[in-house]
Amino acid sequence: MEIHVYDTYVKARDNHVMHFDVFIASKDGEQAIQYAKQWLASIGENDAVVSSKECRFCHTQQAQAEVIETIKRQGYFIYKMEGCPA
Template sequence: MDFHVFDTYVKAKDGHTMHFDVITDKKETEKAISYAREWLKNIGEENVMVTAEECKFCHTQSVPDDMEIEIMTNGYFIAKMEGCPE
């Protein structure tokens, strides 16, 4: 199954940049933005700006089984790249 990757860069509350991918089975920018906001809220960054400027469709790919299970369960997977909490 193919999944859609949305490359996302946001400014954290303290001003540093967080880079992460939102990976989902829906190729819908608004849905990816919603997932990014949900994750950011979960890590205490609920007031960070996320729009189509910060969260852009990048490509489509297959994913490992554990990632696919998380996407099918939660709707998305966050692949932390740079500046994200552990």
């Protein structure tokens, strides 16, 4: 399965920057933004600003089984990088 990767940088409540990728099945920037907001709300960052400025299409790649299963179950997968909670 090919997935589309949206590179995302968001400022947290305490002003540190969280860097994560949103993996989704369709190339849809608005959907990626909505999923980013949904995930941020789930970690208590409801007020984080996410727009096409913070969440941008990066590339398309083949997905691993774990990613595919998560996308099938919830619509997206978050790949956490710098500044994200464990």
